Amino acid sequence: MSFEQILQALPDYVSDLHGKGKVASYIPALARVPAQKFGVSLHTLDGRVHCVGDSEERFSIQSISKVFTLSLAMNMLGEELWRRVGREPSGNRFNSLVQLEYEQGIPRNPFINAGAIVLCDILLSHLHDPKQALLDYLRVLTGNPEIGFDEEVARSEHETGFINRSLANFLKGNANLHNEVEAVLDLYFHQCALALSCSELARATLHLANGGHSPSLNESLLTASQVKRINALMLTCGLYDAVGEFAYRVGLPAKSGVGGGIVAVLPGEYAVAVWSPELDPSGNSLAGGAALEYLTLMTGRSVF
Amino acid sequence: MSFEQILQALPDYVSDLHGKGKVASYIPALARVPAQKFGVSLHTLDGRVHCVGDSEERFSIQSISKVFTLSLAMNMLGEELWRRVGREPSGNRFNSLVQLEYEQGIPRNPFINAGAIVLCDILLSHLHDPKQALLDYLRVLTGNPEIGFDEEVARSEHETGFINRSLANFLKGNANLHNEVEAVLDLYFHQCALALSCSELARATLHLANGGHSPSLNESLLTASQVKRINALMLTCGLYDAVGEFAYRVGLPAKSGVGGGIVAVLPGEYAVAVWSPELDPSGNSLAGGAALEYLTLMTGRSVF
């Protein structure tokens, strides 16, 4: 089957999953997203773009944003980054304080919340205006100067983010946060509130399928080694505590967010983004995971 | 030996311990307390008062204050209190997030930091001006209208209290904090900053040796059942993670603080307070513990 055929078949393929997951409800702006939204966008390295459903509608990318802050932080800090955050799967829930306490304030990897908070701290230390820098980076990556933060989401995260505030203070108490807790959290909550469409997400991650070189910009954004690091982290840590299951079912480096989005790349071939707000018990998009599984099954191509 | 003889012998008995512990140094106001300070005050139920050394000098009572907030909270909330905080020894460090995460936001007992923060939240919910009420309570207990907060200590605790702020936010994220985090912490940090002398502490806890009845006030402040609860909690949870060792060496219900103070009671006989700033690895006063051990050894009287 061609990509076109596969994508056309997806809405029907996942339709019976509607109602079987739960839309994130911890903040109103997420809770009111219609459960039946579904979009996919696949960009190949040779320039083809395939879309289906609500692929042009923006949604809260939440933890998917960690891929972009990690890219920025790697560019700024290089290997020194790994003194402050680990690179191994956590084996625990994504916001676990237990792990952080046992490892004395060094988060296990950059994709658990504590790790992403440390990344935000690094951006704050190195950039004059990190929020603007993050926006600029995504505007370049997507080719769209209108990318912005959903300020309502950022405000809600701020108001309800007690566990993240607990993590940040714990990091601060263990000397692994150099800036003010609230300044770091402000960046973190804004990062989570980035709004992109599937189409924009796929375009923004295509260089991860291409050794760091962006076909649209005709420019190398990351080294091949940096891309290998990011892809390795996505495959081993990108799906909360369903990493192993996703590696088997889908077999692509990927990162999910509680807004219902997932991005994935097949190195040498394509980047794909899916969006469906209903989540499985691990916090990953239910229909999104099923769609990516169908894609790799029908193409017979994964990293394995 | 009489109490008088025992107390007179104490300064010499503990003198070789000086230099073997560490004065708390996490805030300047504690770090600059002279290490050689040593005071003891013992008040018997039949009205005798015995003092030695720096027994009239005020110091930061820190966690000893938890005994007083617990008394107030028990009076206000009764048995309902135990829905929000446990009554068992923790087996972990006094500020452990691990325990709190596994028990989903219910602190193990009122004497670990998380438990004391919940008590402060309860006082805030029930009292118009809890800081004033706490002061008033201690002024009555000590018979001294000048008892106050050491505002420098409170401010320093506020500035450096990231782990406590982490605990409070975690409690809030688990719905076990009803007021604003910073309001609760403000009360908590002030409570820790109460400054009392050994003499005042011994007088303020004498009713715990007397089934709740204060000899000086000729009034029942707590029921016999409440006193039993507090004494049981002190014996099983009052000395951080050296509870078992202290129960053996001293054998009295007691509560320590990182300011170097310890209060203890022998039910039916006396209340005693000691102060010596150097701490052992568990965070308890080194000379203070030795002094209480000597006291129970020489009198041949403990709860066992």
Next chain:
Amino acid sequence: MSFEQILQALPDYVSDLHGKGKVASYIPALARVPAQKFGVSLHTLDGRVHCVGDSEERFSIQSISKVFTLSLAMNMLGEELWRRVGREPSGNRFNSLVQLEYEQGIPRNPFINAGAIVLCDILLSHLHDPKQALLDYLRVLTGNPEIGFDEEVARSEHETGFINRSLANFLKGNANLHNEVEAVLDLYFHQCALALSCSELARATLHLANGGHSPSLNESLLTASQVKRINALMLTCGLYDAVGEFAYRVGLPAKSGVGGGIVAVLPGEYAVAVWSPELDPSGNSLAGGAALEYLTLMTGRSVF
């Protein structure tokens, strides 16, 4: 109320608890003990003996036996004992491997299973025939040469004791077991299978209320310091994870077993043993705990 009156009132007082707990069912010999059994025996230091109910019927004392092996081990090893086992409450279930792993094979105290297994290892290293020595010790303490092991219980424990076998192997793997695992477990399972009546238990523990001196034998079995250690351990670690609650409700150093027995002492006054097979969720005798609470309430005497 006199002891006599209190004990006479007990069967009626606890009667409505029958059916509200669960008889231990992990081995047949315990599961078939009639749930309605209830006995109490109280021995005072001045020689009075009060009994009620099934106080002369033998039952499996299970973990209560740890008090006796601890006494023997303390006599043989002295302070060196504490290099191999801790003295602090565990804050976890009595057979937890988690605690043991974090503390690298040093059990938190002698009353959790891992700690008691280490004690058995010590007895094996120091005694020619530790099973016989343990029997002899109890025969002297009870004045009854017929005390023996319930071999059916010992055999069942052996057959079903996988978690204890796991603990013992973990201790061995951490170099805290010097003898063969199966030899240590054989002693441990036999110790748990000791069968005594309330009457025998109260007599066998009366010296713990008397600084180590046995009134019946007119002999000091332990030093005052050793007795203080045992009583402190019972109060802080003797009731599984209901230590704090028991200290409050009853207020006596005590040790329970899953056979439904509890022994307790009021230093200076008496030793008491109760038996009722139905257990509360913590594994302590439901009616036994209630009976001891009634006793200390009605006499108005506890350690607090």
Next chain:
Amino acid sequence: MSFEQILQALPDYVSDLHGKGKVASYIPALARVPAQKFGVSLHTLDGRVHCVGDSEERFSIQSISKVFTLSLAMNMLGEELWRRVGREPSGNRFNSLVQLEYEQGIPRNPFINAGAIVLCDILLSHLHDPKQALLDYLRVLTGNPEIGFDEEVARSEHETGFINRSLANFLKGNANLHNEVEAVLDLYFHQCALALSCSELARATLHLANGGHSPSLNESLLTASQVKRINALMLTCGLYDAVGEFAYRVGLPAKSGVGGGIVAVLPGEYAVAVWSPELDPSGNSLAGGAALEYLTLMTGRSVF
């Protein structure tokens, strides 16, 4: 560079690592293996075989064997297997009891020791003579009827394997072991004592690079879905607690053993086995990891 050139360069490339790791010393048979041993064997799907160094010498494959028992167990039990063992990275040491206790006897994945012990239990339940069946399977995979167990290693593992015995008893106590503990351990210890050369290992895993089809046997040993599962498990769980680091540095599904061996596959291209006994702190071959990193760097080919 060609495979031939890369392999020829390897002994020199890794030579400065000798002396920087530690040969496993917990049993004599491993401790006496010469530290400077080094062999590599790479088999391509199109039939080429490249070897260097001690590639024909047999060594104790230890945990690498878990790949083969997993293959057998998947064939026998299918998806039912995952009721008894998880599929997610553990985030803890490979023999951790903590994880096992929190997850009540369900090991996190088949590659940690507890998981592999459950697999042995499954083989025991389904096969008449599982040791012989395992040998037969490896003899077919390697094309060598002389593959056998190193009985000295098996015996030593048996004598020193207290932690594994602890794990097995814990599994039994949680009803996740259906056969006798010692029978399961006997199979487990024998599996760890399988002796193969790099050449034999590469040949025995080549079908994992080929969707389950063995080029040498011209037969499908596993389905494509089973192979995807095994490769996903190797990539996310195959390198103890250095999974993330290995995924980045090497980027191949792989499995290591404390004998100093590592097997890895690049799907669609080749299987490779390396052997060098000195281990890094995570328990993986130091020079082996470096050699595989060099291989993927020089070929510019990994799964990412």
